[in-house]
Amino acid sequence: SQQGEEDPQALSIQEGENATMNCSYKTSINNLQWYRQNSGRGLVHLILIRSNEREKHSGRLRVTLDTSKKSSSLLITASRAADTASYFCATGGGGSEKLVFGKGTKLTVNP
Amino acid sequence: DTAVSQTPKYLVTQMGNDKSIKCEQNLGHDTMYWYKQDSKKFLKIMFSYNNKELIINETVPNRFSPKSPDKAHLNLHINSLELGDSAVYFCASSQDVATIFTDTQYFGPGTRLTVL
Numbered sequence: 663s664q665q666g667e668e669d670p671q672a673l674s675i676q677e678g679e680n681a682t683m684n685c686s687y688k689t690s691i692n693n694l695q696w697y698r699q700n701s702g703r704g705l706v707h708l709i710l711i712r713s714n715e716r717e718k719h720s721g722r723l724r725v726t727l728d729t730s731k732k733s734s735s736l737l738i739t740a741s742r743a744a745d746t747a748s749y750f751c752a753t754g755g756g757g758s759e760k761l762v763f764g765k766g767t768k769l770t771v772n773p
Numbered sequence: 774d775t776a777v778s779q780t781p782k783y784l785v786t787q788m789g790n791d792k793s794i795k796c797e798q799n800l801g802h803d804t805m806y807w808y809k810q811d812s813k814k815f816l817k818i819m820f821s822y823n824n825k826e827l828i829i830n831e832t833v834p835n836r837f838s839p840k841s842p843d844k845a846h847l848n849l850h851i852n853s854l855e856l857g858d859s860a861v862y863f864c865a866s867s868q869d870v871a872t873i874f875t876d877t878q879y880f881g882p883g884t885r886l887t888v889l
Contacts, residue, residue: 704863704880760829763816
């Protein structure tokens with residue numbers, strides 16, 4: 663069954679603005695990963711945060727994890743047109759032997 | 774160099790036909806996967822193989838049969854194609870099944886299957 667639910671489903675912003683996407687999940691997890699999918703392409707791993715971590719940074723990406731609320735957020739700062747893509751969270755663990763992906767947030771960054 | 778490759782990129786076929794999708798990874802990974810992404814972008818795992826052995830088999834019709842001739846290849850054969858099989862199929866790989874939750878998964882470019 664589906665684990666992660668991204669919110670919002672779609673987000674449109676101007677270049678230079680920050681973009682925040684949220685992911686909520688239902689069961690306990692070992693870690694949570696974020697992936698990006700450009701139109702017509704495969705998914706690309708962005709960042710992984712473990713269940714005992716609260717925040718992680720990678721370049722312009724900042725991920726937070728709140729296990730008490732079963733939620734995570736992905737913040738992209740100073741967005742660029744090239745950030746236009748769908749972003750998926752994927753959860754691992756919680757008794758499941760696989761990564762379970764959410765439905766994704768479609769981000770459009772307008773130049 | 775392409776890490777995970779799939780062929781074909783597009784596949785258009787009639788209902789009832791049998792078709793195959795091939796996947797190869799040159800990353801030296803032990804674990805490979807097939808995912809199905811539907812029209813609403815929902816990505817669902819179908820199968821996972823570790824070193825040629827099936828380890829995950831989701832509730833997938835037995836018309837779908839994966840085959841792994843070696844750990845670098847995982848092919849997907851689909852019999853008696855139905856309209857509902859239309860989707861994008863992604864192959865992926867990761868280092869090791871023991872670290873399935875912490876490994877990055879590397880995805881292929883996808884195969885868009887259209888059943889008419």
